[in-house]
Amino acid sequence: MDKALLALIKISRTVGKNGQLTQGGSGNTSVKMAPDQVEGGKFMFIKASGTAIGDMSAKKGWRRMRLGKVRGIIEDKKLSKLSSKKREAQIARRLLAACSDNTKGNYRPSIESNLHSFLDKCVIHLHPTAVGAFINSKNGKTELQKLFAMEKFPLLWVPYANPGYGLAKKLLVLCRRYEKKYGRLPQIVFLQKHGLLISAATEKEAIGLVSITIERCKKKLSMPAVKKDKKPDAKTIKAVKLIIKDVFSRNMGKNEQVHFYNNKIISIFANYADTKRLLQSGPLEPGEIVYCNGPAVWLEETEKNQIADVLKKQIKKRGKSPAAFLVKKVGLFVIGTAKSASVVRQVVSSSLFVRYNAQKFGGISALTKAEQNFIYNCGA
Structure with a gap:
């Protein structure tokens, strides 16, 4: 089995075990092939759309995509001139056409494949409950900046954009700006109303960053004190x-x-x-x-x-x-x-x-x- 696929399955199963991270199996994961592999740097393995993240195996739940074709979609200036409905439909078709594997059945690659394509080798996109309180609040960005103020490289906050093309385009612009300023891609990205995005060089580092981020966010959260009522009959x-x-x-x-x-x-x-x-x-x-x-x-x-x-x-x-x-x-x-x-x-x-x-x-x-x-x- 390809090393990148093996890493993807490990990441997916690890985060997929926790319902507080994935909510019904949602979320996306991807791993790019290393440059030193055969055809390295040309392909990305990514979770298939409509499949539960924790159910991934060597035979199902993923697609292999040509990175050049995926990146070319978001760089295509003609897409911005289309209506949102036509644009999203065309992107979905082009993402499917960018797949290069022997997968049987109508398993489409994640609609967020564009997001993953220009980030680091291992990418994890989740919708953790602990993060939700920050990305769905009016002062969430400020609170997160306080929580992660001690990090060597700051977090990246991405203001809300519509799913698909809009979000990918906004993230690409902000990542390029971040890389120009800090000399590297961001590792911890908070997407307003869209969840948490982790980007790292190895699966171990990516999984570790998820854990660190969730634990830090949890410290600020609580449940309401409610008087126990009798169980409904x-x-x-x-x-x-x-x-x-x-x-x-x-x-x-x-x-x-x-x-x-x-x-x-x-x-x-x-x-x-x-x-x-x-x-x-x-x-x-x-x-x-x-x-x-x-x-x-x-x-x-x-x-x-x-x-x-x-x-x-x-x-x-x-x-x-x-x-x-x-x-x-x-x-x-x-x-x-x-x-x-x-x-x-x-x-x-x-x-x-x-x-x-x-x-x-x-x-x-x-x-x-x-x-x-x-x-x-x-x-x-």
Whole structure:
């Protein structure tokens, strides 16, 4: 097996074990072939889109790409003249055409392959819960600069840009500026509303930087103190499930399963006095739209007409049904398959924790209407 692929699998499985880093298997990893290898410096192995990062193996979950072709995409000035929808579709086709391997099936390379192509040998892009409170708050950049002030080379903060071409273009400009100033590429990059990007020369160094960054961020975070409430009874849970299932079916014209969750984080926020306000800020990151159709909907009551009214309003507002409902003093109800519901549960749990802690850093900074529309329209 190629050394670069071996390193990629090791990195992916290591970070993929921790749900607090990946949220449902999301995130991207890549490793470039060393210059001293046969055809070295020409190829990059990267996680395949739509696959869980922790499930990667020698036979699946990755693509090998020609670096020259990938880098050529972001350098193509003609792309900036296209509409966002046409541009993103063309980029997706060109990224697929840049693949050079014997992979069977329709496994596309990560849409963020452009981001990885001009960074160091080993790149890890994650969406850690501990980082979320900083990159989704108004004063997050300032707080992070304080936390990492002792580093020999400073962190790089990347202001929000739309996923895909927009983000890659902005990162490229900032990385070139950074390299010109410091004589090297940045190792720790915080992408506003997009997560954490680690860039290093070896897999060991990359994994180590992830650990250091997360532990440092954790020191500033906490959970709300909430008085323990009695567990919701099975009768209430069953009744709410049936109501949501019925209302969804009547309004969306299809039947879906409804799953109930009440882990530690969900239980705390189901009983926290200010959760309703926290959820009113709108989606924080693209993933909250992609996986959940927006933030979890807060329900004060479990009465059928009230749930129906809230669901209808959300469908009218978003054009589709929300996937998650957080019911006061009960727990989280999620519409979907067992697999998709598990991902939604992780995203909602993370979002609640992030929203609470973002208040410490100047308040929550959610996606704007324009940023939300790009994701809905382009399927980012």
